[in-house]
Amino acid sequence: MKNGDANCLAQNSLSHHLICFSRILRGRGVLVSPQQTADALQSLAVLDISDEALFRYGLRLNLCSSPEEQQIFDEEYERYFHEEAIREDRKPSPEMAKRKSQKEQSSPPEASARSEERQPDLADAVWRPVDQELEAESTRQVGRHVIPTAPWEARKQVLVRIPTKRNPLMEEGAKQLIAEFRLRQRRAWRRQLRGALLDFRRTIRSGLQTGGEPLLLSWKKRKPREANFLLFCDGSRSMSGFAETFLQFAYALSARSRQVEVFLFSTKLRRISRALRHARQADQTGQTGQTGKTAKTANTAKTAKTSPPTVIAESAEWGSGTRIGESLHTFVRLYGGRLLRKDTVVLIASDGLDTGDGSRLEEAMKTISTKAACVIWLNPLLDVPGYEPIARGMRTALPYIDVFAFARDLGSYRTLAKTIRLWR
Amino acid sequence: MSGYDFALIERDFYQHGYVTDTSVATALRLVLCLGKPLLVEGPAGVGKTEIAKTLSRVLHTRLIRLQCYEGMDSQSALYEWNYQRQLIRIKLGEDSGRTAEEREEEIFGPAFLLKRPILEALTDENRAPVLLIDEIDRADESFEAFLLEALAEFQVTIPELGTIRAVHRPYVILTSNRTRELSDALRRRCLYQWLAYPDMQKEAEILRVRLPDISQRLAEQISLMMANLRALPLQKVPGVAESLDWAQALIKLHRSELDPSVVQATMGCFVKYRDDWETVEEQLRSGRLLVEKR
Numbered sequence: 001m002k003n004g005d006a007n008c009l010a011q012n013s014l015s016h017h018l019i020c021f022s023r024i025l026r027g028r029g030v031l032v033s034p035q036q037t038a039d040a041l042q043s044l045a046v047l048d049i050s051d052e053a054l055f056r057y058g059l060r061l062n063l064c065s066s067p068e069e070q071q072i073f074d075e076e077y078e079r080y081f082h083e084e085a086i087r088e089d090r091k092p093s094p095e096m097a098k099r100k101s102q103k104e105q106s107s108p109p110e111a112s113a114r115s116e117e118r119q120p121d122l123a124d125a126v127w128r129p130v131d132q133e134l135e136a137e138s139t140r141q142v143g144r145h146v147i148p149t150a151p152w153e154a155r156k157q158v159l160v161r162i163p164t165k166r167n168p169l170m171e172e173g174a175k176q177l178i179a180e181f182r183l184r185q186r187r188a189w190r191r192q193l194r195g196a197l198l199d200f201r202r203t204i205r206s207g208l209q210t211g212g213e214p215l216l217l218s219w220k221k222r223k224p225r226e227a228n229f230l231l232f233c234d235g236s237r238s239m240s241g242f243a244e245t246f247l248q249f250a251y252a253l254s255a256r257s258r259q260v261e262v263f264l265f266s267t268k269l270r271r272i273s274r275a276l277r278h279a280r281q282a283d284q285t286g287q288t289g290q291t292g293k294t295a296k297t298a299n300t301a302k303t304a305k306t307s308p309p310t311v312i313a314e315s316a317e318w319g320s321g322t323r324i325g326e327s328l329h330t331f332v333r334l335y336g337g338r339l340l341r342k343d344t345v346v347l348i349a350s351d352g353l354d355t356g357d358g359s360r361l362e363e364a365m366k367t368i369s370t371k372a373a374c375v376i377w378l379n380p381l382l383d384v385p386g387y388e389p390i391a392r393g394m395r396t397a398l399p400y401i402d403v404f405a406f407a408r409d410l411g412s413y414r415t416l417a418k419t420i421r422l423w424r
Numbered sequence: 425m426s427g428y429d430f431a432l433i434e435r436d437f438y439q440h441g442y443v444t445d446t447s448v449a450t451a452l453r454l455v456l457c458l459g460k461p462l463l464v465e466g467p468a469g470v471g472k473t474e475i476a477k478t479l480s481r482v483l484h485t486r487l488i489r490l491q492c493y494e495g496m497d498s499q500s501a502l503y504e505w506n507y508q509r510q511l512i513r514i515k516l517g518e519d520s521g522r523t524a525e526e527r528e529e530e531i532f533g534p535a536f537l538l539k540r541p542i543l544e545a546l547t548d549e550n551r552a553p554v555l556l557i558d559e560i561d562r563a564d565e566s567f568e569a570f571l572l573e574a575l576a577e578f579q580v581t582i583p584e585l586g587t588i589r590a591v592h593r594p595y596v597i598l599t600s601n602r603t604r605e606l607s608d609a610l611r612r613r614c615l616y617q618w619l620a621y622p623d624m625q626k627e628a629e630i631l632r633v634r635l636p637d638i639s640q641r642l643a644e645q646i647s648l649m650m651a652n653l654r655a656l657p658l659q660k661v662p663g664v665a666e667s668l669d670w671a672q673a674l675i676k677l678h679r680s681e682l683d684p685s686v687v688q689a690t691m692g693c694f695v696k697y698r699d700d701w702e703t704v705e706e707q708l709r710s711g712r713l714l715v716e717k718r
Contacts, residue, residue, distance in 0.1 A: 061615040066465075201499070
């Protein structure tokens with residue numbers, strides 16, 4: 001959809017407002033397809049929209065697809081339909097005009113910014129607040145939908161860049177780690193040469209060739225399946241340098257297995273698995289030059305090619321203090337029941353310098369270790385000569401850890417994968 | 425669905441023992457009017473599956489349920505040939521002197537087809553059924569992709585028989601516990617409804633509607649205690665299903681009011697872990713569970 005389209009419609013028509021509103025939602029990272037906008041409009045035709053509750057629910061049912069998105073919807077709905085409706089006559093809506101002009105302004109310096117990004121360096125991947133000068137850049141990447149852009153509101157957000165220099169050691173480490181955990185079987189039956197059960201469908205089919213006599217027998221069997229991985233990345237300031245490497249590993253891991261969940265925490269916890277996956281998709285579409293959904297919604301198909309994948313986090317989740325206990329506790333409360341299972345492998349990357357409540361950490365670690373198959377803790381300080389895990393947080397967590405390892409550089413992930421094996 | 429007044433859906437659900445709110449009622453109206461599938465997510469035991477059951481009762485149609493599990497394939501969702509019967513028929517027909525084509529046509533006919541839920545829902549002759557696809561998050565992602573195809577076109581192609589189109593488009597309701605994130609493709613095609621734990625008033629209302637014998641006081645006390653319980657750090661947070669179980673147990677025991685000893689004796693109805701048991705017991709001793717906060 002081109003920028004001009006919305007202006008062709010009558011300025012104050014319902015569909016015009018709906019398109020503007022959808023676009024604002026997209027800017028906040030909600031995936032809204034044109035079809036969904038159309039469906040929303042259709043729904044409003046069916047409902048009695050003089051009742052505002054119905055109007056609101058009708059939109060929300062169509063435009064959102066998770067509780068997190070609903071929360072964003074509620075905020076933006078308030079702002080768009082209540083606060084801004086008072087300021088009548090929104091020619092091209094103010095924030096859109098602003099964005100458009102920024103987009104134009106930002107195009108000339110693009111080239112220089114690109115060349116900088118082309119060599120993603122570990123040192124470059126640091127927390128930078130999304131402020132005025134970064135705003136221009138993030139607006140260019142709307143539609144990679146990991147980046148909420150909200151020029152009208154100063155959110156304290158940081159842009160986390162994941163270094164993507166393809167590192168064969170890292171990729172191999174991820175591959176191997178997945179291979180080393182065989183904790184369950186797939187439930188689906190697959191055709192195998194020597195299987196456990198007769199595959200009737202195929203046997204009968206091939207029997208047709210031999211006059212109904214099933215001479216050629218087909219067999220089926222269940223295949224083993226990779227474990228679920230849960231990764232926790234401590235993004236606090238003291239982890240600078242190490243956290244990026246771990247994120248890169250998480251990125252490589254989630255590319256190889258679908259059962260990977262990644263969480264980022266500093267003083268607050270954030271689930272970034274989806275963001276990582278989307279970044280990966282954007283990365284791939286950019287590389288192959290396909291016109292996927294990313295390329296369509298973003299006017300940035302070209303720029304998506306070379307920029308490193310990024311994840312937006314709040315400053316409480318990246319680059320501030322460490323509250324492992326609180327963060328893991330939040331995890332157990334919100335996700336524990338669903339994500340902690342008997343075939344889950346938990347990887348925590350942290351230096352254990354906890355400033356929060358020690359009992360919280362103990363409680364959370366206890367739950368995690370009883371529910372999951374294996375807990376691996378990666379500590380970057382472990383190779384420092386004379387280091388003893390005596391920091392309060394580390395000491396509390398230690399009894400619940402199965403593998404306490406060190407992993408700083410890219411190669412060490414492969415070494416780690418080689419030393420662990422758990423087959424059931 | 426001509427002749428059905430969609431605005432009355434909230435009342436009809438109430439009459440069938442299901443307390444909804446405007447948001448859910450709106451979602452159901454859109455399901456009925458637009459024919460889009462509805463995806464319901466929420467914690468366990470808040471009545472996700474019950475929505476579909478009640479809908480089928482309200483509309484007086486059949487409920488066809490597809491319970492998803494890990495490794496489910498199209499054969500258990502769509503159709504399968506009855507192989508044993510085919511084998512017997514092949515054996516019996518060996519000397520009939522018919523050609524191979526005739527025999528093949530016979531054994532791949534409708535009589536040998538086992539309909540599984542999705543095909544069953546598409547071929548209902550009388551009226552549109554309610555198709556409940558329960559716990560879709562348990563199925564694999566490949567199944568999700570397969571489902572997209574079936575739900576988008578409302579038709580199924582069987583190589584031996586040809587394409588079967590829906591006689592009446594079924595009303596589709598999907599539920600998920602969020603053990604796995606569903607794909608964006610599926611989400612985009614569905615209306616989305618998040619079902620949270622009910623607040624105290626609503627829960628008391630649910631208890632009264634489902635269990636007419638319950639006293640007002642008991643219903644209020646149970647819902648108050650449940651609200652307090654849900655604020656505790658439990659491994660298994662009790663849902664509405666548990667409060668209904670518990671209320672039923674209390675009615676059978678002829679209790680019309682809660683006190684710590686009764687709670688202690690019947691705690692097994694809603695506490696399912698040992699650690700939780702200790703936490704709840706401790707809270708009970710401190711007397712904080714039966715009083716309203718603030």
